[in-house]
Amino acid sequence: MKPVLFANARIVDPSQGLDEVTSLLMQDGRVAGIGRDVHGPEGAQILDVAGLVMAPGLIDVHVHLREPGQEDRETIATGALSAVAGGFTGICAMPNTDPVIDNQGAVGFVKAKGEAAALARVYPIGCVSVGQRGERLAEFGEMTAAGAVAVSDDGHPVMSSHLMRTALEYARTFGIPVADHCEDLALAAGGAMHEGIVSTRLGLKGIPAAAEEIHVARDIILAELTGGHVHLCHMSTRGSVELIRRAKHRGLQVTAEAAPHHFTLTHERCDGYDTSAKMNPPLREAEDRDAIRGALADGTIDCIATDHAPHHYDAKEREFDDAPNGIIGLETALSLAWRELVLSGRMTLPALIDRMSCAPARLWHLGGGTLRPGSPADLVLFDPAAEWRVEPARLRSRSRNTPWAGETLPGVVRATYVGGRSVFVRTGDPADGASAGKRRQA
Amino acid sequence: MNAALLGKDLVGLESLTPEQITAILDTAEPFKEVSERPIKKVPALRGKTIVNLFFEASTRTRISFEFAEKRLSADTVNVQAAGSSVSKGETLVDTARNLEAMRIDMVVIRHGSSGAAQFLGQRIRSNVINAGDGTHEHPTQGLLDLLTLRDRFGRIAGLKVCIVGDVLHSRVARSNIWGLTKLGADVGVCGPPTLLPSHVTDLGVTVFRRIEEAIEWADALNVLRLQLERMTAGFIPSLREYNRVFGVTTDRLSRAPKDLLILHPGPMNRGVEIDSDVADGPHSVILPQVTNGVAVRMAVLYLLAGGSPDWASTGGET
Numbered sequence: 001m002k003p004v005l006f007a008n009a010r011i012v013d014p015s016q017g018l019d020e021v022t023s024l025l026m027q028d029g030r031v032a033g034i035g036r037d038v039h040g041p042e043g044a045q046i047l048d049v050a051g052l053v054m055a056p057g058l059i060d061v062h063v064h065l066r067e068p069g070q071e072d073r074e075t076i077a078t079g080a081l082s083a084v085a086g087g088f089t090g091i092c093a094m095p096n097t098d099p100v101i102d103n104q105g106a107v108g109f110v111k112a113k114g115e116a117a118a119l120a121r122v123y124p125i126g127c128v129s130v131g132q133r134g135e136r137l138a139e140f141g142e143m144t145a146a147g148a149v150a151v152s153d154d155g156h157p158v159m160s161s162h163l164m165r166t167a168l169e170y171a172r173t174f175g176i177p178v179a180d181h182c183e184d185l186a187l188a189a190g191g192a193m194h195e196g197i198v199s200t201r202l203g204l205k206g207i208p209a210a211a212e213e214i215h216v217a218r219d220i221i222l223a224e225l226t227g228g229h230v231h232l233c234h235m236s237t238r239g240s241v242e243l244i245r246r247a248k249h250r251g252l253q254v255t256a257e258a259a260p261h262h263f264t265l266t267h268e269r270c271d272g273y274d275t276s277a278k279m280n281p282p283l284r285e286a287e288d289r290d291a292i293r294g295a296l297a298d299g300t301i302d303c304i305a306t307d308h309a310p311h312h313y314d315a316k317e318r319e320f321d322d323a324p325n326g327i328i329g330l331e332t333a334l335s336l337a338w339r340e341l342v343l344s345g346r347m348t349l350p351a352l353i354d355r356m357s358c359a360p361a362r363l364w365h366l367g368g369g370t371l372r373p374g375s376p377a378d379l380v381l382f383d384p385a386a387e388w389r390v391e392p393a394r395l396r397s398r399s400r401n402t403p404w405a406g407e408t409l410p411g412v413v414r415a416t417y418v419g420g421r422s423v424f425v426r427t428g429d430p431a432d433g434a435s436a437g438k439r440r441q442a
Numbered sequence: 443m444n445a446a447l448l449g450k451d452l453v454g455l456e457s458l459t460p461e462q463i464t465a466i467l468d469t470a471e472p473f474k475e476v477s478e479r480p481i482k483k484v485p486a487l488r489g490k491t492i493v494n495l496f497f498e499a500s501t502r503t504r505i506s507f508e509f510a511e512k513r514l515s516a517d518t519v520n521v522q523a524a525g526s527s528v529s530k531g532e533t534l535v536d537t538a539r540n541l542e543a544m545r546i547d548m549v550v551i552r553h554g555s556s557g558a559a560q561f562l563g564q565r566i567r568s569n570v571i572n573a574g575d576g577t578h579e580h581p582t583q584g585l586l587d588l589l590t591l592r593d594r595f596g597r598i599a600g601l602k603v604c605i606v607g608d609v610l611h612s613r614v615a616r617s618n619i620w621g622l623t624k625l626g627a628d629v630g631v632c633g634p635p636t637l638l639p640s641h642v643t644d645l646g647v648t649v650f651r652r653i654e655e656a657i658e659w660a661d662a663l664n665v666l667r668l669q670l671e672r673m674t675a676g677f678i679p680s681l682r683e684y685n686r687v688f689g690v691t692t693d694r695l696s697r698a699p700k701d702l703l704i705l706h707p708g709p710m711n712r713g714v715e716i717d718s719d720v721a722d723g724p725h726s727v728i729l730p731q732v733t734n735g736v737a738v739r740m741a742v743l744y745l746l747a748g749g750s751p752d753w754a755s756t757g758g759e760t
Contacts, residue, residue, distance in 0.1 A: 195640050196641055197640075199639075200640060200642060200644075201616075201645070202557065202578060203575070203576050203578030203613060203616060206640060208640075273560060273561060317535050318534060318535065319557060319561060320555065321556065321557075322555065
């Protein structure tokens with residue numbers, strides 16, 4: 001690969017406290033140097049990227065790629081393409097596929113498919129329990145040796161406190177987090193949306209905030225008991241934020257993520273029985289959404305994760321009770337975070353890059369999350385002043401279930417590099433979903 | 443112009459204005475008389491085809507709709523679908539498309555999922571009438587309750603009506619709350635806290651903790667059916683205790699400062715939510731409710747089909 005000198009980018013890399021307009025040299029798949037005095041060697045390609053932000057590639061610790069078993073919704077390759085189109089260079093694949101990823105062979109399959117796609121880096125997550133049945137531990141050791149970066153029974157909570165305790169203890173051996181989907185199933189049973197005035201009006205069974213918070217509290221207590229690393233998936237309530245804040249004050253190894261829909265939308269979005277707003281955990285109230293925004297700003301919630309959940313279009317075309325949970329999120333995440341968190345003045349751009357890249361890399365011990373010279377050139381270039389219209393049919397994901405269809409969002413990913421290789425370039429072609437001519441004042 | 447009076451569908455009372463609700467009740471008045479004639483038929487919907495699409499078992503509501511349709515001279519087909527769950531076969535959207543392909547004019551739908559009527563209405567050109575969707579709304583029941591109250595009191599505004607029982611799972615309760623509050627009644631709800639929805643006071647109702655307090659306050663009680671499965675699901679300890687604490691009994695009513703009108707949407711569990719003496723007593727309007735149900739459904743069918751309220755007294759014989 002020819003060396004590339006990116007000139008005049010606003011390089012934002014919180015891992016080295018960098019936020020300035022300067023140059024970056026990419027050579028042999030790595031970052032070779034950053035600075036105004038860095039020049040390309042003979043024959044280097046020089047790209048003037050003035051006006052664009054360059055950051056370490058985004059990392060999403062929570063995506064559903066549906067392969068094996070549900071390839072009509074997404075495959076590892078289409079999911080990885082959707083990822084790079086959204087500026088992600090690393091994605092962690094949840095194991096609730098069919099069959100589930102609960103052994104070293106299955107982990108190896110996901111990893112190999114990810115490598116074959118050669119787009120975003122695909123990090124497999126293994127199951128906590130065999131068959132995700134919540135009964136006995138899966139083989140964490142063999143799965144980590146095959147490439148698993150964490151364990152989770154996501155889609156299902158680990159309901160047995162004993163199993164969760166042993167998982168947290170056993171995972172310490174391998175230095176991996178146990179990512180838990182926090183939901184007290186008895187309290188949430190049959191629920192289709194957040195329990196509140198909207199569920200009362202619509203006559204839908206509600207899921208109270210307490211269903212999440214009870215489980216969060218339990219996991220925090222078990223983290224203290226075991227000294228293990230618990231990672232709390234898709235936090236959605238104000239009460240959860242308060243619990244995590246206290247746990248961090250006590251110095252426990254508790255990390256947490258929040259999804260763009262939970263810092264953007266509220267339960268009113270379910271009005272009219274809109275199944276594109278059906279997810280688990282459900283969209284909550286305005287004060288919950290505001291608490292999530294605040295927690296991302298102050299670092300109580302460590303990172304943004306999309307919970308990218310592709311569903312075939314006709315699966316959502318049914319009664320609200322019967323529709324599946326979840327939305328796709330990889331291609332809209334950066335724009336939503338840019339709008340809701342940075343343009344709104346709640347946090348700085350470097351803080352956002354920390355939550356979407358540096359923090360997940362650091363906390364889950366993944367590669368990436370930095371542009372330090374010598375590190376692999378996993379990076380994103382995005383135009384903060386451009387806008388794009390979300391047209392589901394033009395998204396790279398195989399599925400189209402997004403609640404933002406037809407909306408115009410700020411912030412356009414222009415290019416994504418993984419290991420110095422260009423894996424995604426968005427042209428100015430309007431058919432590509434972004435208009436180069438349409439610039440706003442940032 | 444009158445298609446615009448109600449819009450295309452009737453999915454609930456929440457979205458209606460007080461004027462629309464009053465127009466339906468007024469339109470029902472002349473239709474009451476049709477059912478008292480020796481020949482109970484007017485030509486208003488002659489040539490219209492209506493499908494009664496029932497995904498849940500129903501006797502009273504289905505028969506009431508069918509009488510209303512036949513007394514308006516519509517052609518009707520009853521479909522009793524086996525189950526509401528998509529796992530049991532055709533999806534609702536496919537059912538809708540098939541009905542549409544048969545060029546029908548109206549669908550009356552009863553379905554176990556909240557929102558099913560709206561879902562159907564958004565996907566077919568025919569008029570859709572909600573005959574009960576999950577725990578959301580049962581608008582024609584709400585309307586017939588309003589009509590019955592108006593018959594007895596001459597007005598709705600200022601009435602104190604308390605809905606008693608399992609409000610949480612009741613579509614009848616939601617339609618009554620919307621209809622009554624829109625027409626200016628004061629609405630109370632009374633039942634075990636386990637069977638009241640969260641944030642119910644945000645709907646503009648007063649919560650009564652004890653049935654005695656509700657009886658002292660109200661002009662009328664609308665007593666909901668207690669589904670027997672609420673006990674096994676753990677919402678109440680036993681039917682016996684429910685009757686003891688929340689039952690509408692002669693003894694309790696006798697201590698009220700005035701006589702209360704008693705409504706019940708049926709079918710009743712005698713001796714559970716309501717005592718037989720009360721259900722069969724002089725202040726019960728449970729059977730007039732059923733009679734009014736036919737008239738209200740005739741009015742809704744007539745108005746959705748584009749009929750003018752002014753012509754209803756002629757039975758559509760324009």
